[in-house]
Structures are given as structure tokens and as C-alpha cells.
Amino acid sequence: MKCLILNNLYLGLVLETSGFSKLSLIFKIFIIAVIYLIIAFALRIMYKDMKSGDKKRVKIKRTFGLEVVDGGMNNMVRKGSVIPIDREVTIGRKEDNTVVLAEEYISGHHARIYMKNNNYIFEDLNSTNGTIVNGQKIQEKVYIRPGDKIEIGTIVFKVIG
């Protein structure tokens, strides 16, 4: 214990000899000011965040969509029409999908396209007949880029963007 105290007094003396150590008296004010500035900025951001409510995504500048290349056997969709993709698009036979394609090879909830970290992801929702992207049957999900060819049932889409 004594050793500890002596050690500390020694340390204190060494520090005392430095002529600049008194500057700490000024610096401590600056340090506290800066940390509260950080808190103030952070609180401001939090406040704005709370006001805007729901998680607002950054607006997407480029357009992204699916162009119909082949309308399929029932000619459900016209060739050349474009399905724009904003944040999320679901494809399937049932009425509650964003894009309803009534074709017998398409499952009730067939697929979902969504955006994550500036990339678009195509997710196959365990459909019966699957989805073929660029000639390959996909497992669960893949990243899609402009130019990719997506086959759902007999309908063929091309990714444009």
C-alpha cells in the first residue's frame, strides 16, 4: 500500500515538473466542450430520425425494372412492357402479389425482388417450378444486374437499369 502511494507521489512530482502540464487545465474545458458538441450533433440526428418515423431509404436515382422479352404461352403480359422495381416487388399467381401473373407454371407466391445495400436481390420463394436466371435454376436467392435474363414459368424477363 505504502509503495503504491509513494509511487503515485513520485509520478505526481514528475508530472509537476513539466511546464506544460498546467495546459491541461485549459484542455479539459475543450475536451468537455467537444464531447458535448458530439452529443448535441448526435441528438440532432436522432431527433430528425425520430421525426421522420419509419426507416426512410435513400432515394434511388437510377431506375431499375424488368422488361418482358417473351410474353409466355398465355400472352399474359405484352412484350416490351416494363415492370419498375422500387423497393420490393413480389411475383406470383395470387392476388396479393405486386405483380400478378396467372399462369399455371407459376406458384401462388413465386418470387420476390428487393433491394439491399444498393444491390437488387431475386429470391425464389420455394416455388414449385423454380426460376431460371441466365440459364441456371437458382437456389433461394441471387443478385441480379442489368442484362440478366429471368425465366418465370414460360415468361421471360430481362433486367434493365
Next chain:
Amino acid sequence: MDSIKEEKRLLRVTYLFCIISFFNIFLIKTPFDNVALIIGGIICILMGYSNFIVRRFFPDGDKYILIFACILSNIGMVMIYRLKPSDAIKQIIFFVVGIVIFILIVVILPELKKYVKFRYIFLVLTLVFISMPTLLGAADVNGSQNWVHFGGFSFQPSEFAKLFLIAYLASAFSKYKNFKQLIEPAFIVMVSLGFMVLQKDLGSALIFFAISVTMLYICTGKFKYVLICLLLFSAGAFISYKLFGHVRLRVMIWQDPWPYKTNQSYQVVQSMYSIAWGGLFGTGLGLGYPGFVPINDSDFIFASISEEMGVLMGFAIMILYFLLFYRCMRAALFAEDKFSRLLAVGYSAMIGAQVLVIVGGVTNMIPLTGITLPLVSYGGTSMIITFMALGILQKISEGGR
């Protein structure tokens, strides 16, 4: 666009804080300590680069979790450098490892939903880590047996157990339908608490309990379960008070530390002197005597910071933790599935509980138990574990889609 600008402004002020505080340390030493400036620069670059990666490649996630974590680690490193420069260099290595782990988790980990089915793996890992010190016969470090040594390498398994326990509880609670599903997790929690008390690691026991109760309440929404837990906890606390000497000692010190200030309660009394001596604005870096406080760079770092940088800095740390906690809970709000939500709640509760327990401890508001102040304290295990938890939270904040 606007939010990115504000975020950059926040980061710039953080760099300013880092530079000012390390410049201060540079000045107080004779001769001038160039290493302090180099370290300050390194920390700035690290913070900038890691935030750049998160902002550039993962814009859907929460960017503020990492910023707050960096500010808190920065405060810690300033204080550790002032106290023990050699430890500060190790701490920076831990900080780097922590950030690398954080980014790796965000990059590599697939969607968290898939981990629900690893319930029993989590269970086994929890029990392995929690029983490790008891079974391997760990040595006493500062009065508790919670360290395990492998060659020259030592770590606290209870910290890892905490991570796995939360994962296990999240996966078990996500299957909750009625009371029956709660029996197994309750049993596991009790076993863990028992091991903690045996290892004299009361702080961790308290945190384990706090996390479990929080997750239980979030999952079931029934207050009566919380009440039952509290009753059981009081019973357990009473029994361990009667059975174990070290529990009685802690409570005795807590009730009245002054008569034993030269021996049993030396730590907490010195810590209180230290905080009081600093006052509102502190003594200034290098002008206080934090050397009187034992373990001043780990468990008692809050006391050292309050002495040299003022109670105002202590408040600031608490506010920053609150903001970090808020961001973490926000990730839980936007999580899609129950497992991710419970996981997020568990990890945020872990950080929050740890802060309350140790800050309450060093100010003698609650019985003192030796645990680290996450991110601020010196300690590799604590740093890495906290960054792992934050990485998972960051992943959850991206949202399931």
C-alpha cells in the same frame, strides 16, 4: 443526402475530440510524448476507414452504432494511455481486432434467421464456456475465478458464454407459445447463474439475470413472469448471502464502506474519493492522482475518467451509452423475425446492464462487482465481445430484406 452530411459532421467532431485529447497527453509529458500523437492519428484513421466501409458498402444498416462505439473506445484509450502507455498500445490492437471482427460479421454472416435452428449448439457452447473456469480450476484474479489461461493466452469465458446464452435464449424464446417452452431456458439460466456465483463472478451473474429477464419480458409481454423471476432471484440472492462469505462481504462494504477503508473496501472508497476530487470539470489530464485507485484502467476506469476529465465527462459517457443503446433497440424495432428481434434486445440489454452495474458499483450505489465498462475499459475479451455483439446488431439493423 442531408443525413450523410450530418453524419460526416459528427465524425469530424469525433476526430477533433481524438486529436485534442491526444495532443493534451502529448504536452503533459516531459519530454514531449510523440507516441501519443501517433496513436491519436492511428485511431482517427481507423475510425474514418471503418466508418467509410460501413457507409459505402452497407448503407442500409445503422451507421451510428459504429460511430458511438468509436467515440467510447476513444475516450477509453485516452485514459488508458494517460495511465499506462504500454497497455494503451495493446488496447489499440484489441480495438483494431474488434473493428475487423465487426466488419467481418457484417460482411460474412448470412441472414440471422437461419441461426434459429442452432439452438442446442448455443446451449452446449453456453454451458461449456460457463463451466470452463470451474472445471479447469482457474486462478484467482482480483478475487474472482473467471479467467482461463491457455499457455500465454488468457481470456474470460464468461464473456463468451454471455454471447451464446443470448443466442440460445433468443432461439428458445422465439418458439414461445405457452409456459412449457419457458422451463428449459429457465433451467439453463439457473445453472449459469449457479456457476457464476461459484466463480465469485457476481457482476456477470447480475448481468446474466438482467438480460434473461429483459428478453423474457420482451418475448412474453407478461409482467407476472418478471415478478416470478424477481422473487426467485431474491430467494437465490438470500441463499447465496447466507452460504457464501464473499457475497456477505460485498453487501457489508456496500452498506457502509467507511470503517474498512484501509482493507476490504479500499477500492470503492478510493474510487469515491477520486470521483469527488475531480469535481464537475475534473483536474485535467495528468494532474489528478488516479493511481490511488486500484485496477484503474479496467473496472475503475469510470472513476479515473471522472477524476481527470470531470463528472461532466462521466455524464457524457452515460449519455453516449444511452444513445448507443437507443440505436441498438431501434434495430430490434425494425427486425423482421422474432429471433433477430430477441437477439437485438438481448445484446442491447447486455451493454446497458453492464454499464449500469459497473457505474453503480464504482459509485457505491449497488454492491461493487468487478466487470468491465464495455468498450472503455482496458481488456481484450470485453472489447472483442462487445464489437461482436455490435456487429450482429449492425447486421440486424440492415433489416431482414
